[in-house]
Amino acid sequence: MPATEYQGSFLGRISIRRNQIASMDGNHEQDLEDLEIFQKHVADRFSDLLSASDATADASVDPLLSIAWLRKLLDVFLCCEAEFKALVFMGRDPSHIARPPLDRLIPELLERVVKALDVCNAVTHGVESVRHWHKLAEIAVTALEQRPIGEGQVRRAKKALSSLVASMTVEDKESINSKATERAWSFGRRGSKDRIAGQFRSLSWTVSKSWSAAKQIQLMLGNIAAPRGAESTGLASPVFVMSIVLSFVTWTLVAAIPCQERSGLPTHFPIPRQLPWAQSIIGLQDRIGEDWKKKEKKGSAGLLEEMQKMEKLGQSLIEFADSFHFPAEPERVEEVAAQVTELAETCRKMEEGLGPLQQQIREVFHRMVRSRGEMLDILDQAGKVSSPIM
Amino acid sequence: MEECRAIIPTYEGEEHVVAAAHHMVKALMASKNLTGDFKKILVDLDTHLSTMTILNERKGDELSEVELRLKCAEKKIMNRESKQLMIWDSGSKQVLEYLQAVEEVQTLKESLESLSLNGGEKQKRLLRQAESILQIAMVRLEEELLHILRHKKQSFEPEFASFHSCEEVVVYEESIVSVEDDISEDSSRRDSNGDESKEYTIGLINPEVIPHLKSIANVMFASNYDQEFCQAFIGARKDALDEYLGILELEKLSIEDVLRMDWGNLNYEIKKWIRAMKIIIRVYLASEKRLCDHILGDFGSINPICFVETSKVSMLRLLNFGEAVAIGQHLPEKLFSLLNMYEALADLLLHIDALFSEEAGASIRIDFHKLQRELGDAAGATFMEFETAIASYTSTSPFPGGGILHLTRYVMNYIKILTEYSNTLNLLLKDQNGEDPEPLIEAENAQGVPSQVVCPVAHHLRSIASLLESNLESRSKLYKDVSLQHIFLMNNIHYMVQKVKGSELRGFFGDEWIRKHMVKVQQRVTSYERTTWSSVLSLLREDGNSGSSSPWKMILKERCRGFSIAFEEVYKNQTAWFIPDPQLRDNLRILTSQKIIQAYRGFIGRNSENLSDKHIKYSADDLENYVHNLFEGSPKSLNNRRK
Incomplete structure (x- = not known):
C-alpha cells in the first residue's frame, strides 16, 4: 500500500514528520531516532494514565479503571497504534517486513x-x-429519592438492588461454575420456573462455552519476548512495544468489564523491569494486578470503578432495606440519602459514559480490523508469506 | 379539592388551632362593648373559621372513605398473593377485578398526594400504605408479565419464512395479519403498511394476550413503574430472540473460530447465516417492532429504545460473524459466499434503516452498513486475487494426454457463475479500479457493440481468460511432442470457447472474442496436422519417378515399410492422447482420414504393380479403422497385430 494512503487516515494524530519517514528506508540512525520518539510517546501517554491512580484526592482526575479512565486508555491505544503503523510500515519497502525477525x-x-x-x-x-445493572440501580435511586421513605419504596429499591447484586454475582460465577447460573435463574417467589426479574438468559455469551478471556490473554502474552542484542535497535522493538500495549489494554478491559471466563487471568506481564518506556505500564499493571487478586478472592463482577461503587452501595442499601421500620431514624435517613446521591451520581456517569465507551470499543475493533488488513496486504506484497496467516 | 388547599393552613395540628381561634372569636363576640367595624370583622372571622371546621370535618370523613376503599382494594390485591395460580390464567373476571383494584389504589394514592401538603398523620399513613400495596401489586404484575411473555410466546418454523417463493410468504402473512386484525383496535396500521408488500410479519406472541400485555403496560406506566416494565419486557424478548437464533442453528463462534474453520464447514455456516439474516431482519425483527408498537406505542421514545435494547446483542452477534468472514483469507472459493453475503445485506439495507431509524439504533445501522462495505471490499479483493492465483498456478509436469486441464474447467465454470453476480461485481470493481476504461472496447462500442461487453466485469473476465490462456501456453511447453502441445491447446481453448458460447459469458466476451478464439482452435488443428502427418505423408510422395525399374521398386518397398512404421508410431502415441469433445475428435479424425487415407489409397493404387500384398502391411480400410482409435485416451499398439 503506498504511503500516501496512510496520510489521510491518521497522520494527523502522529508527530513523526513526513520527510523523516520518506528517508527512513534503510536509514538506521533515523530508525533509531524514530523508535526513541515512539517509545517516549508511549511512556508519556501511559504515565498520564498512571498519575490518575496516584492522585486519588484530586477530583479533577478520573480514577483508575473508571469509565472515563478506560476511555482515555482506549484513546491512548488508538494513538500508539497509529504511530506504530507509521513507524514500521509507512514509506517502507515491503521487503523489509519480510526479513527476519519481522517475518515471524x-x-x-x-x-x-x-x-x-x-x-x-x-x-x-x-x-x-x-x-x-445501571437500569436496576436507577430504579433504586428513583425509589429511595422519595420522601418520606416508606415501606413500598424501600421494598421496590430492595428488589431492584437484590437483582443487581445477584446478577453481578451470577455474571461473575458463570465463568467459574455454570451450574450457579441455572440455580440463580430458577428461583422465583412463587417457586415457579419464572426467573426473578433481571435474570435472563441473554446474560449468557455469544461465543462457545469453551471460550475464555483469560486464556486469550495468556496466549497473547505467551510468546511475547523482548528483543535482545542487535534486534533491540531494529524494527523488532516497536513490534514488541505494540504487543505489550495491545496485550495490556486488552487485559485491562477484561479485568474491568464482565467477560466470559476470567479465572486464571494472568497478573504478571513479561516486561523487563529496566525498560524506561515501560515504567508506567508496569506500574499500572502492578496496581491493577493487585486489585484483580483481591477481586478474585472476593468475587466481584469486575474492577470497573463505577461498578464496584454500585455493588458496594447496593449492598449497603439492601442492608438498610432489610432493617427498615417506619419511621427511619433521622441519622439513618441522612446516611441513606448520601448513599443514594452517590448511587445517582454513579448512575449519571454510567448513563453518560457507557454508550461512548461501547462505541469506542467498537472503534478500536474496527481500527484493528483495518490495520490487520493493511498489514496482511503488505506481507502479501512482500510475497514471503509461505504459510497462510490466520 | 382546589378550594380546600387554598384555605387550609399547612402546619400540623391545625385543627386544634382553628378550634382555639374559633373559641376566642366566640368569646370576643360575646363582649358587649364592641365598635361596629370590629364586630363586623369578628363576624367575618367567625364565618371563616366555621367553614374551616366544617371542611376539616369533611376531610376527616373523606379520609375515612379513602381508608375504607384502600382496605377494600388491598384485600383484593393481597388475596391474590396467597394464590399460586397466575391471575391471567384465572379468567377475565379475575383479571378485571385485579386491574380495577390496582387502579383504585392508584387513584387513591393520587388524591392523597394532592392532599399531602396538608400533612395530617392519618393522610401520610394512608399514602404510605397505598404505596406499599401498589409495590406489591407491581411485583405481581411484573411476574404476570414475564409469565405471559414466556408462555404465550409463539415460535415459527424457519421453513415458513423460506425465501424461495415470495408468493408463499405473502399468503402466509395474509392469514396471520387477518387474525391479528380481529383483536387490534386500530386497523389503520395495516393500511399504512399495505404498500410495503415486501414486509411480512408474524405473531411472536399469541395475539390473544397482546391486550393483556398492553393493560399491564398501561397500569405499570401509570404507577411510574415503567422502568421495571421495560427491564422485564426487554429481558424476556431478548431471551426469545437468542433462543430463536438457536432454532436457526447458528453456532456461537468467535472470530478466531471462524478464521480457523475449514472451508467446508465455514461455507455451511455462511449459508445458515445468510438465511438467518434474512429471516431475522425481514420477518422476526419486523414482527418484534410491531409487537413493541402494539404494547409501547403510546409511550413515545421508550418504544424504539426497548426495541433496540431487545435486538442489539443478537444483531451484534450476527454482524460479528460477517465481520469474521470478511477479514478471513481471500480464497477464490470464498468469492461466491462473499458475494452472496454482500447481496443479502444489500437487500436488507432498507429494512435495517427502517427498523433502526431512531437515534437509539444508529450504531447497529452504522455497523450494518460498514459490514456490507467490508464484505464488498473482501469480495473485490478476492476477485483480484483470483486473477493472481490463475497466473501463479503453474506446474512442472505436463498434463497427461493433452486433455482439458482442471484449471481450465475450474476457471471457466467459476467465471460462468460470476456472471450471475455481474451487477454487484460491476459496482465493486468500479470502486476498486477507479477509472480504468478500455479505450479499444470503448471505440468498438461506438460501433454498436452490446453494452455488456464494456462493463468492468467484462473487462476482468476477458483478462482472466487471457491469463488462463497464457498459463496454458506455458504449460503446453512442458510437452516434448510438439503435436501434443497443439492438441492440448486446441482442447483447452475449444473448451473455453464452448463455455463462452453456451452461457451468459457470451454477452461479456462478445462475438469478436469467440470468432478470434475459434480461429485459434482451427490454427491448432492445422498445426497438429502439419506437425504429425507432414513427414509421414512425404513418404507417399512419388517425386515424379515411375516405371518398374528395380531400384525404384526397392524404394517403394522401403517407403511402404517406413509409412507403416511411422503410422504405428503415431498410433501408439496418439491413441493415448485425449480429445474429450466428440465433435472435435471426429472432426480431427475425418481430417486425418481425408489427408492420410486418401493419399495412402492413391499411393497403393498407383503402385499396385510394384507392390505385392506382402509389402502392404495395412490396407487403406484398416488404416481408416485405426484412425478411429486415435484420441480416445487409451494407449493401443499395432505391433503385435499382423506380421
Whole structure:
C-alpha cells in the first residue's frame, strides 16, 4: 500500500514528520531516532494514565479503571497504534517486513490482534450487562429519592438492588461454575420456573462455552519476548512495544468489564523491569494486578470503578432495606440519602459514559480490523508469506 | 379539592388551632362593648373559621372513605398473593377485578398526594400504605408479565419464512395479519403498511394476550413503574430472540473460530447465516417492532429504545460473524459466499434503516452498513486475487494426454457463475479500479457493440481468460511432442470457447472474442496436422519417378515399410492422447482420414504393380479403422497385430 494512503487516515494524530519517514528506508540512525520518539510517546501517554491512580484526592482526575479512565486508555491505544503503523510500515519497502525477525514477529502480532478482536466483542457484550445493572440501580435511586421513605419504596429499591447484586454475582460465577447460573435463574417467589426479574438468559455469551478471556490473554502474552542484542535497535522493538500495549489494554478491559471466563487471568506481564518506556505500564499493571487478586478472592463482577461503587452501595442499601421500620431514624435517613446521591451520581456517569465507551470499543475493533488488513496486504506484497496467516 | 388547599393552613395540628381561634372569636363576640367595624370583622372571622371546621370535618370523613376503599382494594390485591395460580390464567373476571383494584389504589394514592401538603398523620399513613400495596401489586404484575411473555410466546418454523417463493410468504402473512386484525383496535396500521408488500410479519406472541400485555403496560406506566416494565419486557424478548437464533442453528463462534474453520464447514455456516439474516431482519425483527408498537406505542421514545435494547446483542452477534468472514483469507472459493453475503445485506439495507431509524439504533445501522462495505471490499479483493492465483498456478509436469486441464474447467465454470453476480461485481470493481476504461472496447462500442461487453466485469473476465490462456501456453511447453502441445491447446481453448458460447459469458466476451478464439482452435488443428502427418505423408510422395525399374521398386518397398512404421508410431502415441469433445475428435479424425487415407489409397493404387500384398502391411480400410482409435485416451499398439 503506498504511503500516501496512510496520510489521510491518521497522520494527523502522529508527530513523526513526513520527510523523516520518506528517508527512513534503510536509514538506521533515523530508525533509531524514530523508535526513541515512539517509545517516549508511549511512556508519556501511559504515565498520564498512571498519575490518575496516584492522585486519588484530586477530583479533577478520573480514577483508575473508571469509565472515563478506560476511555482515555482506549484513546491512548488508538494513538500508539497509529504511530506504530507509521513507524514500521509507512514509506517502507515491503521487503523489509519480510526479513527476519519481522517475518515471524508481524504474523505473531497479527495473531494477537485476532485474539484482541474477540476480547473486544466479549467486552462489548459485557458493557451490555453493566448497562442492565445501571437500569436496576436507577430504579433504586428513583425509589429511595422519595420522601418520606416508606415501606413500598424501600421494598421496590430492595428488589431492584437484590437483582443487581445477584446478577453481578451470577455474571461473575458463570465463568467459574455454570451450574450457579441455572440455580440463580430458577428461583422465583412463587417457586415457579419464572426467573426473578433481571435474570435472563441473554446474560449468557455469544461465543462457545469453551471460550475464555483469560486464556486469550495468556496466549497473547505467551510468546511475547523482548528483543535482545542487535534486534533491540531494529524494527523488532516497536513490534514488541505494540504487543505489550495491545496485550495490556486488552487485559485491562477484561479485568474491568464482565467477560466470559476470567479465572486464571494472568497478573504478571513479561516486561523487563529496566525498560524506561515501560515504567508506567508496569506500574499500572502492578496496581491493577493487585486489585484483580483481591477481586478474585472476593468475587466481584469486575474492577470497573463505577461498578464496584454500585455493588458496594447496593449492598449497603439492601442492608438498610432489610432493617427498615417506619419511621427511619433521622441519622439513618441522612446516611441513606448520601448513599443514594452517590448511587445517582454513579448512575449519571454510567448513563453518560457507557454508550461512548461501547462505541469506542467498537472503534478500536474496527481500527484493528483495518490495520490487520493493511498489514496482511503488505506481507502479501512482500510475497514471503509461505504459510497462510490466520 | 382546589378550594380546600387554598384555605387550609399547612402546619400540623391545625385543627386544634382553628378550634382555639374559633373559641376566642366566640368569646370576643360575646363582649358587649364592641365598635361596629370590629364586630363586623369578628363576624367575618367567625364565618371563616366555621367553614374551616366544617371542611376539616369533611376531610376527616373523606379520609375515612379513602381508608375504607384502600382496605377494600388491598384485600383484593393481597388475596391474590396467597394464590399460586397466575391471575391471567384465572379468567377475565379475575383479571378485571385485579386491574380495577390496582387502579383504585392508584387513584387513591393520587388524591392523597394532592392532599399531602396538608400533612395530617392519618393522610401520610394512608399514602404510605397505598404505596406499599401498589409495590406489591407491581411485583405481581411484573411476574404476570414475564409469565405471559414466556408462555404465550409463539415460535415459527424457519421453513415458513423460506425465501424461495415470495408468493408463499405473502399468503402466509395474509392469514396471520387477518387474525391479528380481529383483536387490534386500530386497523389503520395495516393500511399504512399495505404498500410495503415486501414486509411480512408474524405473531411472536399469541395475539390473544397482546391486550393483556398492553393493560399491564398501561397500569405499570401509570404507577411510574415503567422502568421495571421495560427491564422485564426487554429481558424476556431478548431471551426469545437468542433462543430463536438457536432454532436457526447458528453456532456461537468467535472470530478466531471462524478464521480457523475449514472451508467446508465455514461455507455451511455462511449459508445458515445468510438465511438467518434474512429471516431475522425481514420477518422476526419486523414482527418484534410491531409487537413493541402494539404494547409501547403510546409511550413515545421508550418504544424504539426497548426495541433496540431487545435486538442489539443478537444483531451484534450476527454482524460479528460477517465481520469474521470478511477479514478471513481471500480464497477464490470464498468469492461466491462473499458475494452472496454482500447481496443479502444489500437487500436488507432498507429494512435495517427502517427498523433502526431512531437515534437509539444508529450504531447497529452504522455497523450494518460498514459490514456490507467490508464484505464488498473482501469480495473485490478476492476477485483480484483470483486473477493472481490463475497466473501463479503453474506446474512442472505436463498434463497427461493433452486433455482439458482442471484449471481450465475450474476457471471457466467459476467465471460462468460470476456472471450471475455481474451487477454487484460491476459496482465493486468500479470502486476498486477507479477509472480504468478500455479505450479499444470503448471505440468498438461506438460501433454498436452490446453494452455488456464494456462493463468492468467484462473487462476482468476477458483478462482472466487471457491469463488462463497464457498459463496454458506455458504449460503446453512442458510437452516434448510438439503435436501434443497443439492438441492440448486446441482442447483447452475449444473448451473455453464452448463455455463462452453456451452461457451468459457470451454477452461479456462478445462475438469478436469467440470468432478470434475459434480461429485459434482451427490454427491448432492445422498445426497438429502439419506437425504429425507432414513427414509421414512425404513418404507417399512419388517425386515424379515411375516405371518398374528395380531400384525404384526397392524404394517403394522401403517407403511402404517406413509409412507403416511411422503410422504405428503415431498410433501408439496418439491413441493415448485425449480429445474429450466428440465433435472435435471426429472432426480431427475425418481430417486425418481425408489427408492420410486418401493419399495412402492413391499411393497403393498407383503402385499396385510394384507392390505385392506382402509389402502392404495395412490396407487403406484398416488404416481408416485405426484412425478411429486415435484420441480416445487409451494407449493401443499395432505391433503385435499382423506380421
